[in-house]
Amino acid sequence: MSHNLLWGVDWYPEQWDKTLWESDVQRMAEQGFQVVRMMEFAWPILEPRPGNYDFSLFDSVIDILEKYKLTVVLGTPTAIMPVWLVDQDPTILAVHPNRLTRDFGCRRMGCMNAPVYQKAARQLVQAIADHYGPRQSIIGWQIDNEIGHEGSDHCVCDHCRAAWHRWLEKRYETIEELNRRWGTIFWGSTYTRFDQIPLPRQQVATNHNPALLLDYDRFSSDTAVSWAEAQVQIIRQKARAHQFITTNLYPAPLAQCIDMEDMVRIMDAAGWDNYPVWGNQDEPLPYFFTSYVLSYVRGLHPSGNFKVMEEFSGIQGHTQLGHLPPPEQVALWTNQAIARGANAIFYFRWRTAPYAQEQLCYGIRDTDNTETERERHIITNMQNLSPVLKTFASEPVPAEACLVYDRDTSRLIREQPLSLGMDRRPTSYMQVGYDAELARWFAPYVLYNVNCDIKSTKSVNLDNYKLISLPFYQITDEAFVQKLSDWVARGGHLVLGWRSGSRTTDNWNIDRPLPGLFRELAGIRVTNFEALGTGSTGICLKDTLIHQFISKIITCKGEVWADILEPETATIIARYRDSKKHYTGKPAFTRNKYGQGFVWYLGTSPDPKTTFFLYKSILKQAGLAGRFLGLGIEAVQRITQEGKTVMVLLNHTSKKKRVLGKIIPPWGTLVIDSI
Amino acid sequence: MSHNLLWGVDWYPEQWDKTLWESDVQRMAEQGFQVVRMMEFAWPILEPRPGNYDFSLFDSVIDILEKYKLTVVLGTPTAIMPVWLVDQDPTILAVHPNRLTRDFGCRRMGCMNAPVYQKAARQLVQAIADHYGPRQSIIGWQIDNEIGHEGSDHCVCDHCRAAWHRWLEKRYETIEELNRRWGTIFWGSTYTRFDQIPLPRQQVATNHNPALLLDYDRFSSDTAVSWAEAQVQIIRQKARAHQFITTNLYPAPLAQCIDMEDMVRIMDAAGWDNYPVWGNQDEPLPYFFTSYVLSYVRGLHPSGNFKVMEEFSGIQGHTQLGHLPPPEQVALWTNQAIARGANAIFYFRWRTAPYAQEQLCYGIRDTDNTETERERHIITNMQNLSPVLKTFASEPVPAEACLVYDRDTSRLIREQPLSLGMDRRPTSYMQVGYDAELARWFAPYVLYNVNCDIKSTKSVNLDNYKLISLPFYQITDEAFVQKLSDWVARGGHLVLGWRSGSRTTDNWNIDRPLPGLFRELAGIRVTNFEALGTGSTGICLKDTLIHQFISKIITCKGEVWADILEPETATIIARYRDSKKHYTGKPAFTRNKYGQGFVWYLGTSPDPKTTFFLYKSILKQAGLAGRFLGLGIEAVQRITQEGKTVMVLLNHTSKKKRVLGKIIPPWGTLVIDSI
Amino acid sequence: MSHNLLWGVDWYPEQWDKTLWESDVQRMAEQGFQVVRMMEFAWPILEPRPGNYDFSLFDSVIDILEKYKLTVVLGTPTAIMPVWLVDQDPTILAVHPNRLTRDFGCRRMGCMNAPVYQKAARQLVQAIADHYGPRQSIIGWQIDNEIGHEGSDHCVCDHCRAAWHRWLEKRYETIEELNRRWGTIFWGSTYTRFDQIPLPRQQVATNHNPALLLDYDRFSSDTAVSWAEAQVQIIRQKARAHQFITTNLYPAPLAQCIDMEDMVRIMDAAGWDNYPVWGNQDEPLPYFFTSYVLSYVRGLHPSGNFKVMEEFSGIQGHTQLGHLPPPEQVALWTNQAIARGANAIFYFRWRTAPYAQEQLCYGIRDTDNTETERERHIITNMQNLSPVLKTFASEPVPAEACLVYDRDTSRLIREQPLSLGMDRRPTSYMQVGYDAELARWFAPYVLYNVNCDIKSTKSVNLDNYKLISLPFYQITDEAFVQKLSDWVARGGHLVLGWRSGSRTTDNWNIDRPLPGLFRELAGIRVTNFEALGTGSTGICLKDTLIHQFISKIITCKGEVWADILEPETATIIARYRDSKKHYTGKPAFTRNKYGQGFVWYLGTSPDPKTTFFLYKSILKQAGLAGRFLGLGIEAVQRITQEGKTVMVLLNHTSKKKRVLGKIIPPWGTLVIDSI
Structure with a gap:
């Protein structure tokens, strides 16, 4: 078995008659699979009564798997809880900010701050680790399942209330300090004790102070991270050396509040559930978007690779289905994930469940257990390409460019999207505007086939890169700006986006002209701005001869936002050109020489055509050999x-x-x- | 008075000064009306204090009606309750699944499982039956009013919780059986006692197990049926032989969970409230849709006829109005209802209420009580056409074709619409996608003017028909499939729709290739499928020379869903033809010879053009003399x-x-x- | 300092370091500002602990202002409350009809019927009045802030429940009288005690009796008016003679339930917050809409002028921004407000707050405190135009035309919009359909540059006008109709809109043919009507030769509603002309000679072209010299x-x-x- 590239399936033996088990495993082995992930919803099986553990079902299953030389990744089944735990303490059920208490019978319905739930989960994980940690065929662990998904990143129950007040006290020490940094003098919401501070439930009209919202995101992230860490620590103590620990993250990457870098930090790898089409979507996500999310996951952990814990096989949905990809494309998505850094693929799922909430989540086979066309393609692809893919699958992905995101900014944008064009809500609990914009900023690297990392402001190592894109870096850390400046001065190339530098780490409007701390680096002032909503403004590129030529025949567009620029030391490389805008003629994009390097400032989000022409020159200037090979x-x-x-x-x-x-x-x- | 065709009005004498009563009745008589429906919201008048009955108002009114030889249908006024009952027990107010408790002052705000409400309602009905049962001029009874309307088919209060747990225990006997049949092993929601099982309140994200949802629909249906039955039993004992019992159903037929066949089974006829346009609609429902609903009502009861308890006269709405039909069309809708099987028409309403929630529900006359144009048309139509209409109004409607629906499938589709194209929510509590699709399957019979019944899988007598349409029969009963097979083998013609045969009666994905139990009958396998959402796919008909010709000049379309077919014994009669679909060229429609009969399988929902050309040949093959007489x-x-x-x-x-x-x-x- | 036209800014010294205060004030003085508004959210500063008042901060600030000869308007800071008050009594937090309890930390979260809140607010205002009333530099007072904004006009908490029952008992005296006038016999909602009457919380389906809803609006209005009056009375006793009292109203004028005439009656002037563009709007409101709202505010108080307590300077939004107006337009909006009757302008706000919910509400300057382009324009405009503007700013605005609205009708339209075209909900708590239609009826006066007042049916003095427009006057008062008739008979010109005269003051459908009490005056009968929703109907003008000509080349349109008219004494001046409407050819507009005057009846809302041609002849006939000077x-x-x-x-x-x-x-x- 090669550890360089693991091929696996997500299997739920508990959902099938045990007479099927051996034939299932035999077929897995024959087809070339090496590993199964299982057990991540099995708490009631493992602990049917409080403190009474029963591993017999999975022991039997693992015996069979071992017989066929298959290995196992075990999920800790804490995304649900047994009904007896809710009997013991109904207050463990989480309360969404929309004020709905979650009910038993679904998933992710527990509050991660509820002591009874915490204790029971840790005891269970301890028992599992004790029992399975020593077993050789166990090669890995998945902590919980999609932590924070479906709006479960936020809870506003009384357990959270207490934890929130403790968290705030720890962060601010005195209520005066909190009042000062939140600016509670505004609208007279000055607090005198930490326990007065509300939880951000849905309001009738204007929402809470954004500083409160941002801190609640940070608090909720810490809650989730602690939840996972507690399990990692337990497992680490019992796990054999060859066993990796991961967890499975999910789209959209930055639409919930949890800092996934924090989450996977003490694990061995990041994991991802890879569904390029899901539910009633009428077409898959654009391929550059999938590349964006895969690259994001790769960037989360220093290991430089990641695991796809759930890879699309059959079409998926809870109540509705949509686009059916051809089976060739299903195989293609697998290969794309590996190309972007995955070194393990677990297809979701071995066979479609006959019942319950995911009976429309189709697996490699349907419930009827006969061979499917997609199965043939998946197996053939695995068998044919594995030899070559595994030569590099566990190697680092080389990249001289990096897209840098900022977790606090992404949290803020959820509540304060700035422009209707940044406010995209596919469900009531998701705002994917920040992800959509980041993907737009990643797209030129896909277009020109330049390998590009995605890193956070917290973890990026600037010296690894020649070119860095940093859009909407609002919540600005002075030390990071200094690092960027030094890096540019040494010859780095930096592309800044609109709104960069506009806020402090406490989310205050910065007390100096925009782009704030970036003024000297970008060599400009932002004198004013407009939110373009879902509309656009014309722009006219003028940096190169090609720009000047294409500006005569096509109209480039800026979207979402328009910063009006005033160059101080920078060169103008595009101007607004729109008869409906009073700022037509004003600079839209600039480039500034700073030390040995260059800084671009894009006052508006380029549309695809603009991206194409603009990045051609940016990449060239940065010395990156981009090559456009055709759309798709x-x-x-x-x-x-x-x-x-x-x-x-x-x-x-x-x-x-x-x-x-x-x-x-x-x-x-x-x-x-x-x- | 002819009982073959009753002409009546809905009258609310309690809303008018008693000095108006006699002139109203005199005019009714002069215009030719024979009967009034009244009393269905009069509980506080009949029982102003608990147990204190007062029939004086309606006694006086009936005296006047009798003087003018008019007869009466009495409604039991249990769709509301007197305020003193809420004083006695506020827990009788129902709780909608969206977690809003209903308030007094509206209608249908009582929980039909609340013991105090049940008892008071039964005592009231007993008193009414005692008092009015013997009276000769009473010719019928309407049980309650629009039971289940406005989302009142579902309640999740504590009375319902207790009843639900009893109902489940009765159905499953052991919790192990419930766990097994619901598949609660999925997401670890295994129960250990019936009283742990949640009620399906609105969730933040993924909803409850569809088996739970389906059972809650069945439970809620049983609740409503019991509610009505209790009243029927009381009235039966006191009613004179000539008095019929009905209730008034409402659109959309299958958008709520109640099995209306169960509801009207022990009554004498089904009743319907017929509003081809209502509220802010900018045009009436298509006429084939109205024919669909009328035929559905006709099919509910073995009597073969039905009563229109409320027939559109003036425009109607609660807070907004819309399209105004010409008065000729108002009369036309009356005649359409009679043509489709109605043998009683009660116009809603005699005169527009001056006040309250329905002051925009216009009657034959407005509040000003002067003659209206629509009144002249309604009366003229009644006087002119009644002689001919009554020659057949109470006769059975002959039909050799039948559209068959399945109640459980319709319930499931509400929660699991499969495709965005089946998810149509005109209000938060209605999902009319199943109705819209059924109407599409009924449309060809209207188009070709072939009389067609609508029956449920439960009640259809196959031998009555030459041709049966059975779309989306998901929740498949093996015995019914056997009956269908036998009937086809004997020469029947069956049109099956996509997704047929895909689920068991417990809503499990069937454990054999699709179309499951229909595989041999249809002579195909469904190898894959796509949900088309609100889009479409091109298809190419090829069954007849005409098909081949028209396929060259126009593009037929399939909508909502696309099953990809693989004929085993069937003939391909249409293929997908769409350059954007990877399954272009694959079979879309097939026809299979089975014994003496034929089975069509339609893998996608035909658009109007396709319907036109396809059914021309289906009808011909089935030996039905359809005749297209022009649109409209x-x-x-x-x-x-x-x-x-x-x-x-x-x-x-x-x-x-x-x-x-x-x-x-x-x-x-x-x-x-x-x- | 001229009191004829005050130039001021909204300043929040408490949000800035005190070292900035003097430089801020010095610049205000240098730029020519005369006054600042402040303190309206400062309760926790003024009363940090219960009963412990501390005026030191604002004393210091006022000392500086006085040093630079600036004057002050003080806001009573009761739109929020200190956290200790919520500690004392959490039930002061209001409950929105959507059933969400408001939380501390936002604004307008207190219930104006909560005794503890009322008492604390009055004590605070008393302390403020005691302290600042005697001070010469205080020239005015703003009561609270935007009373009723953001859905706070309605609360359904238990304090409101008690007050509502008292209010009803006072209004109706007996429950029988309430039952009669509400028509509670409908749907059997007859009450036996006042305390049974529900509060209008959100319902699942059909809402409460519109009579209840209308009364709850009246009750809620009285609540808000009492709240303000209590403060006015306290301040009056302590205020020096030169100090004016006002409050700041907000858009949309009639979308909440409060009668602002009642509110400002005992004040000295109405105040308005003037934001022609706000939030994510992609363009400003049409200029005629802004003129409509400004004229509405002017009409609220007999003084004939009003104050703009907040005037747009920088772009504004809570979570999203939108259109950026050019700085010249910002100055223009100031001048438009003054032209329409403002005699005080306070720019919102001196400088953008760095933090909290309004950090995207940009002031004259940004947080960086450097000069902005808009600042230059605002100051230049003030300095250049003030000399001429102040010659008339405090003089009455002459007008011979008046648009008359009806407060009860506007309340009703919110819940019963009649047509989808009247149902416009920019937020969940606003329905601006009535405002949008009133603005349409005001537009011709702007188009033809005819000064026009806006007055309520309650306050209009008919004899001031030659021409009156009175659209949708549904809730019809007999005495007012008589006054109108007399005025027309004496030579007045009246333009009535569809639906006029259709309801009594108890909101009953009138018991005579439409237009009810206007039948003789308008010389017509309305025989039927259709709601046009968001569609339209063609109409054909035929009053003048020009009309007949333009009707040949363009199609005029009617929108929202279509009354079908039957002239009795009136002349037809337009007919429906639409092949899709069965009432094509029927009269749409009429003109009736009545005594010395004329009455137009418009059966549908004219679109812009129709308005242009129709009002040309109406204005001419009324003897008003309208002049079209070009669009814009x-x-x-x-x-x-x-x-x-x-x-x-x-x-x-x-x-x-x-x-x-x-x-x-x-x-x-x-x-x-x-x-």
């Missing part, structure tokens, strides 16, 4: 264990394509020597 | 008491039309000898 | 202190315009001698 063609460079550079070519179109002299079939994958 | 022309065949076959021609257009050699005025009705 | 040009006539008539020309376009021989720059203002 994605190329990722990887380095094999032997140090050879290869290129993974992914054809995201339904047409046969000739790329770099090679033919790639529709939805095909080709790994070639880099040229 | 509806023809219904009826047989008179004397056995003569006549055809009711309805012109749903604003133009004069020549049909079968006759001229029908705009919105006109013509009854001709069948040809 | 607004002209207001004013009379100076010396009695000279001048015309304020406002160019609401981005183009230079030649008007009456003068050049007005883009967004420019010109005051010329009237011609």
Whole structure:
């Protein structure tokens, strides 16, 4: 078994008659799978009565798996709890900010601050670790399941109230300090004790102070991280050395409040549930968006790789389905994930559940257990490509460019989206505007096939990169700006986005002209701004001869926001050109030479055409060899264990394509020597 | 007075000064009305204090009605309750699944499982039956009013909690059986006692197990049926032989959970409130939709006829109005109802209420009590057409075709609509997607003017029919499939829709290839499927020469869903043809010879053009003489008491039309000898 | 300092370091400002502990202001409360009809019927009045802040429950009288005691009796008025003679239930917060809409002028921003307010708050405290135009036309909008349909530059006017109709809108043919009607030769509603002309000679083209010299202190315009001698 690239399935033996178990495992083995993930919703099976543990079912299953040389990743089943725990203490049920108490019978309904739930979960995990930690065939652990998903990142119950007040007291020490830093003098909401501070439930009209909202996000993140950490610590003590610990994150990356870097820090790898299409979507997410999320997950952990704990096999939905991808595309998505850094793929799921909330979540096979077309493609792809993919799957992904995000800014944008164009709510509990914009800023790297990391302001190592994109960095840390400045001065290339530098770490409007701490670095002042909502403004590129030419024949557009710039030391590289805007003619994009490096400032979000022409020159100036290979063609460079550079070519179109002299079939994958 | 066709009005004498009563009744008599419905909201008048009954108001009114030879249908006024009952026990107020407790002052605010409400209602009905049962002029009874309307089919209060747990215990006997059949092993929601089982309140994100939701629908249906039955039993004991018992159902037929066949089973007829336009609709429902609902009501009760307890007269709305139909069309809708099986019409309402929630529900006359244009048309129509209409109004409607629906499937579709195209929510508490699709499947029979029944899987007598349409029969009963197979083998023609056969009666995904139990009958396998949402896919008909011709010049479309078919013994009669679909070229519709009969399988919902061309050949093959008479022309065949076959021609257009050699005025009705 | 026109700013010294105070005040003085408004959210500063008052902060601030000869308007800070008051009694937090309890930390979260809140607020106001009433530099008082805003006009808590029952008992004396006038016989909601009557919380489906809803609006209005009156009475006793009392109202004028005439009656002037663009609007409100709201505010108080307590300076929003107006337009909006009757302008706000809920509400300067472009324009405009504007700013605005609204009708329309076209909900707690329609009826006066007052049915003095527009006057008072009739008979010109005369003051449908009490005056009967929703109907003007000509080349449209008219003594001046409407050809608009005057009846809401052509002839007939000066040009006539008539020309376009021989720059203002 190669540990360089794990192929697995998500299997729920408890949902099937035990007479099926061996034939299932035998087929897994025959098809080439190496590992199964299981047990992540099995608490009532493992502990049918309080303190009474029963591992017999999974023991039997693991015996069979071992017989066929399959290994196991175990999930800690704390995303649900047994009904007896709710009997013991109904207050463990979480209360959503919309004021609805969650009910037993769903998932993620427990409050992670509820002591009874915490204690029971830890005892269970201890028992599991004691029992399975020593077992050789266990090669990994998944902590809980999709922590924070479906709005469970926020709870406003009384357990949370107490924990929130403790958290605030620890952070601010005195109520005066909190009042000062939150600006509670505004609207007279000055507090005199920590226990007076409300939890951010849904309001009728204007919401709470954004400083309170931001801190509640930080508090809720800490809650979730502690929840996971407690389990990691227990397992670490019992786990054998070869066992990895991860957890499975989920889309959209930054739409909930949890800092996933904190979450996976003490684990061995980040994990991701990879569903490029889900529910009633009428088409898959754009491929650059999927590349964005995969690269985000890769960037979460220093290991430089990640695991796909759930990989799309059949179409998925809870109450509605949508677009059916061709089976070739299902295989393509697997390869894309590996190209972007995954070194383990677990297909969700071995076989479709006959019943319950996910009976429309189709697996590799349907409930009827007969071979499916997608199964043939998945297996063939695995068998054919695994030999070449595993030569680089566990190697770091080389990258000289990096997209940098800021977790606090992303939290704030959820509550204060600034522009209707940043306010995208696919469900009541998600605001994916920040993710959508980040993906827009990642898109040029996909377009020009330049490997690009995604890192947070907290963890990025600037010196690894020639070019950094940093959009909407609002909640600005002075030390990080200094690091950026030094890096640019030493020759770095920085692309700043609108609104950068506008707030302090306490979310105050900065007390100096915008872009605040970036003024000297960008060489500009932002004199005013407009939110473009879902509309746009015309812009006119003028940096290169090509820009000047294309500006005559097409109209480039800026979206979401428009900063009006006044260059101080910077060069104007685009101006607004829109007869409906009174600021037509004013600078929109600038480039500033700073020391040995350059800083671009984009006052508005470029539309696709603008992105195409703008980044051509940015990449060139930064010395990155971007190559546009046609729309729908994605190329990722990887380095094999032997140090050879290869290129993974992914054809995201339904047409046969000739790329770099090679033919790639529709939805095909080709790994070639880099040229 | 002819009992073959009753003409009546809905009258609220309690809302008017008693000096108006006699003049009102005199006019009713002069205009030709025979009966009034009244009393259905009069509980506080009848029982002003607990146990203190006062029938004087309605006694006086009935005296006047009798003087003018008018008869009476009495409504039991239990859709509301007197304020003193809420004083006695505020817990009788129902709690909607959205967690809002209903308030006194509206309607349908009582929980039908609340013992205090049940007892008071039964005592009241007993008193009414005792008092009015013996009276000759009372010719019928309406039980309650629109039971289950406005989201009142579901309540999640503590009375319901207790009843729900009893109901579950009765159904499953052991909690282990419930766990097994619901699949509670999924997400670890295994129960150990019945009283742990939640009520399906609104959740933050993913909803409850669909098996729980389906059972709650069944439970809520049983609740409503018991509520009505208790009243029927009381009245039966006191009612004179000539008195019929009905209740008034309401649109959309299948958007609430109550099984109306169960409800009207022990009554004498089904009743319907017929509003082809209501509220702020900017146009009436399509005429085939109204025919669909009328035919549905007709099919509910073995009597083969039904009563329209409320028939549109003036425009209607609670807070907003919309489209104003011309008065000719108001009369047309009356005649359409009779053509489709109504043998009693009660116009809603005699005169517009001056006040309260329905002051925008206009009656035959406005509050000013002067003659209206619509009044002239209604009366003229009644006087002119009654002689001919009554020759067949109480006769069975002959039909050789039948559209079959499934109540459990319709319940499930509300919570699990499968496709965005099946998810239509005109209000927060209604999901009419199943009705909209059924109407689509009924439309070809209207288009080709083939009389068609609508029956449930539970009650349909297959041998009555040559052709049966059975769309989305998901919750599949093995015995019914066997009956269908036998019937097809004997020469029946069956049109199956996508998703048929996909689930067991416990709503499990079936453990064999789709279409499950229909595989042999349909002669196909469904290898995969896509939900089309609100989009569509191209299809290419190829069954007949005409199909082949029209496929060259127009593009037929499939909507909502696309099953990809693999014929085993069936003939392909249409293929997908859509360059955007990877399954283009795959079979979409098939026809299978099975014994002496034929089975069509439609893998997608045909759009209107497709319907037109497809059903032309289906009807022909089934030996049904369909005749397309132009868009907007509806023809219904009826047989008179004397056995003569006549055809009711309805012109749903604003133009004069020549049909079968006759001229029908705009919105006109013509009854001709069948040809 | 001229009291004829006050220029001020809204300043929050408590939000800034005290070292900034003097430089701020010095700059205000240098720029020409005369007054600051402050203190309206400062309760916790003034009373940090119960009963412990501390005026030191504002004393210091006022000392500085006085040093620079600036004066002060003080706001009573009762729109919020200190946290200790919520500690004392958490039940003071209001409960919105959507059943959400408001939380501390926002604003307007107190219930104005809560005794503890009432008492604390009055004691505070007393302390403030005692302390600041004698101070010479205090020139005015603002009561509370935006009373009723953000849905706070309605509360359904237990304090309100008790007050509501007392209010009802006072109004109706006996429960029988309430039952009769509400029509509670409908749906059997007859009450036997006042304390049974529900509060209008959100319902699942059909709402409460509209009579209950209307009375709850009246009750809630009385609550708010009492709240303000209590403060006015306290301040009056301590205020020096030169100090005015006002409060600041807010858009949309009639979307909440409070009768603002009642509110400002015992004050000295009405106040308004003037934001022609706010939040994520992608363009400003149409200029005629802003003129409508300004004229509405002017009409609220007999003084004939009003104060803008908050005037737009920088862009504003809580979580999102939108359109950025050019700075010239910011100045223009100031001048428009003064032209329409404002004699005090307070710019909101001196400097953008760095933190909290309004950190996106930009002031004259940003948080960085450097000069902005808008600042230069605001100051220049003030300095340049103040000399001429102050010659008339405090003089009455002459007007011979008046738009009359009805407060009860506006309340009713919120709950019963009649047509989807009247149902406009920018937020969950606002329904601005009535305002949007009133603005449509005001638009012709702006278009033709005819000064027009806006008055309520309660306060209008008919004899001041030649022409009165009275749309949708549903809740019809017989005495007012008589006054109107007399006034028309004496030569008045009245334009009535659809639905006029349809209800009694108890909101009963009138018991005579529509337009009810207006039948003789309008010389018509309304035989039927349709709600047009968001659609329209064609109409054909035929009153003048021009009408007949334009009807040949363009299609005029009616919107929202269509009354079908039958002239009795009136002349038809327009007919419906729409092939899709069965009432095509029926009269749409009529004109009736009545005594010496004329009455127009408009059966549908004219679209802009129709308005243009229709009002040309209406104004002419009424003897008003309307003059169309081009789209975007607004002209207001004013009379100076010396009695000279001048015309304020406002160019609401981005183009230079030649008007009456003068050049007005883009967004420019010109005051010329009237011609």
